[in-house]
Amino acid sequence: xxxxxxxxxxxxxxxxxxxxxxxxxxxxxxxxxxxxxxxxxxxxxxxxxxxxxxxxxxxxxxxxxxxxxxxxxxxxxxxxxxxxxxxxxxxxxxxxxxxxxxxxxxxxxxxxxxxxxxxxxxxxxxxxxxxxxxxxxxxxxxxxxxxxxx
Amino acid sequence: xxxxxxxxxxxxxxxxxxxxxxxxxxxxxxxxxxxxxxxxxxxxxxxxxxxxxxxxxxxxxxxxxxxxxxxxxxxxxxxxxxxxxxxxxxxxxxxxxxxxxxxxxxxxxxxxxxxxxxxxxxxxxxxxxxxxxxxxxxxxxxxxxxxxxxxxxxxxxxxxxxxxxxxxxxxxxxxxxxxxxxxxxxxxxxxxxxxxxxxxxxxxxxxxxxxxxxxxxxxxxxxxxxxxxxxxxxxxxxxxxxxxxxxxxxxxxxxxxxxxxxxxxxxxxxxxxxxxxxxxxxxxxxxxxxxxxxxxxxxxxxxxxxxxxxxxxxxxxxxxxxxxxxxxxxxxxxxxxxxxxxxxxxxxxxxxxxxxxxxxxxxxxxxxxxxxxxxxxxxxxxxxxxxxxxxxxxxxxxxxxxxxxxxxxxxxxxxxxxxxxxxxxxxxxxxxxxxxxxxxxxxxxxxxxxxxxxxxxxxxxxxxxxxxxxxxxxxxxxxxxxxxx
Numbered sequence: 281x282x283x284x285x286x287x288x289x290x291x292x293x294x295x296x297x298x299x300x301x302x303x304x305x306x307x308x309x310x311x312x313x314x315x316x317x318x319x320x321x322x323x324x325x326x327x328x329x330x331x332x333x334x335x336x337x338x339x340x341x342x343x344x345x346x347x348x349x350x351x352x353x354x355x356x357x358x359x360x361x362x363x364x365x366x367x368x369x370x371x372x373x374x375x376x377x378x379x380x381x382x383x384x385x386x387x388x389x390x391x392x393x394x395x396x397x398x399x400x401x402x403x404x405x406x407x408x409x410x411x412x413x414x415x416x417x418x419x420x421x422x423x424x425x426x427x428x429x430x
Numbered sequence: 431x432x433x434x435x436x437x438x439x440x441x442x443x444x445x446x447x448x449x450x451x452x453x454x455x456x457x458x459x460x461x462x463x464x465x466x467x468x469x470x471x472x473x474x475x476x477x478x479x480x481x482x483x484x485x486x487x488x489x490x491x492x493x494x495x496x497x498x499x500x501x502x503x504x505x506x507x508x509x510x511x512x513x514x515x516x517x518x519x520x521x522x523x524x525x526x527x528x529x530x531x532x533x534x535x536x537x538x539x540x541x542x543x544x545x546x547x548x549x550x551x552x553x554x555x556x557x558x559x560x561x562x563x564x565x566x567x568x569x570x571x572x573x574x575x576x577x578x579x580x581x582x583x584x585x586x587x588x589x590x591x592x593x594x595x596x597x598x599x600x601x602x603x604x605x606x607x608x609x610x611x612x613x614x615x616x617x618x619x620x621x622x623x624x625x626x627x628x629x630x631x632x633x634x635x636x637x638x639x640x641x642x643x644x645x646x647x648x649x650x651x652x653x654x655x656x657x658x659x660x661x662x663x664x665x666x667x668x669x670x671x672x673x674x675x676x677x678x679x680x681x682x683x684x685x686x687x688x689x690x691x692x693x694x695x696x697x698x699x700x701x702x703x704x705x706x707x708x709x710x711x712x713x714x715x716x717x718x719x720x721x722x723x724x725x726x727x728x729x730x731x732x733x734x735x736x737x738x739x740x741x742x743x744x745x746x747x748x749x750x751x752x753x754x755x756x757x758x759x760x761x762x763x764x765x766x767x768x769x770x771x772x773x774x775x776x777x778x779x780x781x782x783x784x785x786x787x788x789x790x791x792x793x794x795x796x797x798x799x800x801x802x803x804x805x806x807x808x809x810x811x812x813x814x815x816x817x818x819x820x821x822x823x824x825x826x827x828x829x830x831x832x833x834x835x836x837x838x839x840x841x842x843x844x845x846x847x848x849x850x851x852x853x854x855x856x857x858x859x860x861x862x863x864x865x866x867x868x869x870x871x872x873x874x875x876x877x878x879x880x881x882x883x884x885x886x887x888x889x890x891x892x893x894x895x896x897x898x899x900x901x902x903x904x905x906x907x908x909x910x911x912x913x914x915x
Contacts, residue, residue, distance in 0.1 A: 389518035
């Protein structure tokens with residue numbers, strides 16, 4: 281379990297195990313030049329914000345803007361939420377990629393953020409993942425904090 | 431009624447994922463929900479009391495988010511779902527490359543001068559360096575060009591090219607705030623250059639005191655990062671649009687008329703262009719230009735400032751911009767709208783066909799209807815002197831004034847019947863086909879359109895155009911004042 285145990289929930293950290301990281305990179309590179317999107321799941325019983333599984337979803341944006349926007353169907357999201365709940369998982373947050381753009385929140389990202397959930401952004405340049413970042417909007421005042429990825 | 435709440439929103443509902451709320455409509459259910467979970471108000475609604483952007487409401491699998499559906503009576507056995515809409519997009523990237531940004535240094539004076547930009551997290555040092563590295567073309571140093579040039583200079587844009595063939599006139603000073611009364615009769619580019627120099631000597635100013643044409647357009651803008659269209663006529667607007675699409679340079683477009691203005695960005699990253707929005711210009715003379723139609727003084731300041739702001743956002747790479755959108759502003763009623771523009775895949779310039787590859791091959795004069803059409807019968811006309819003589823000799827004739835009400839308010843033509851072009855065909859009975867009819871407008875162009883319109887409608891009486899319009903008669907009117915007015 282190396283250093284994971286030191287990380288507690290709400291310490292502004294999210295744990296991305298190596299195998300999950302690799303999986304995310306593959307998804308983002310495969311979707312390039314379009315944006316990919318998906319759900320990050322963690323174990324309900326865990327004290328950690330640790331990603332245990334991901335589910336990649338269809339980008340529901342109009343075909344012509346798929347390279348700059350993503351959208352997840354609310355009903356599809358809910359059905360995954362319920363399926364995973366039965367196995368003891370809960371939604372920690374979401375992932376999406378920024379093809380040929382920086383791994384920072386865009387105005388559209390900020391406007392659409394649901395408070396208290398993690399948003400993982402994968403920067404893909406010319407088909408290769410070059411950087412990633414994670415963010416969370418705080419429930420109390422809608423301020424946004426950058427989250428450490430460990 | 432059963433209400434299911436996604437676990438992603440549970441933080442607002444004390445971790446509840448399912449509850450039972452009394453009510454027949456969504457409005458009633460929301461009210462009950464908020465009574466039970468007062469904390470949820472902040473989570474569900476924004477400061478204006480609207481549902482927040484990321485909230486979606488489904489009833490039995492159907493999207494009921496639209497507020498119009500919140501008063502619909504629901505079935506007793508319905509199931510309400512409160513879900514999040516997870517969405518977003520990538521940030522805009524700067525049109526200035528990192529290499530160029532890094533090559534710029536900001537000295538101590540620069541830190542002082544641009545302090546208020548450096549304070550903004552989104553701009554900061556990197557953004558300011560991008561602004562300094564940027565090379566911008568402003569076509570037109572008139573009403574829109576005035577705020578555009580001044581704000582781009584103040585913001586610290588490194589290279590500004592100003593293209594304008596015109597000289598400053600007294601009438602320009604009402605809206606063209608870059609020029610002063612001392613500049614009357616000087617080339618507009620000269621006074622624009624002086625203004626930029628007075629703001630910041632570090633800016634490279636290139637002044638082009640010539641008209642932008644199909645022959646020189648591409649050469650004039652090639653190698654620049656962004657073009658701002660501050661012109662007032664359709665021919666140049668289409669020319670600039672086509673040259674920008676062909677060279678791949680984004681174009682920030684704006685136009686003003688009377689109390690209204692519009693702004694858009696064309697040809698940015700394969701986005702729609704002017705021709706996607708307006709495939710062709712209106713018939714010549716039908717829409718008066720700013721010079722003919724007039725404009726309220728501060729309008730150009732408002733619209734031009736938005737235009738400069740859009741250009742700076744492209745340069746810095748921040749915010750949401752107007753590519754694929756048209757912003758319209760009505761200063762009289764203070765209404766603003768943002769309309770979506772779709773890319774036209776059949777567009778001759780930016781569409782798949784690429785029909786227009788070289789702008790020198792395209793006839794802009796003909797496209798904008800500025801050429802004399804050989805196929806149409808020539809329109810006979812009187813010069814100002816000939817017309818004045820006929821008036822003096824009291825030759826029987828009907829005079830039809832096709833100008834707009836605001837134009838007539840400046841100078842009413844005595845004895846003329848007022849008929850707008852749109853009503854001519856319907857009101858042709860008011861003309862006497864046994865005597866001559868003379869059509870008058872401001873510059874003698876719309877009157878030709880009027881004559882052709884009536885010909886098409888089958889009117890056979892003799893029709894004449896007042897060449898050069900009322901403008902051409904001004905001297906005679908004022909010198910013969912007693913006789914004519």
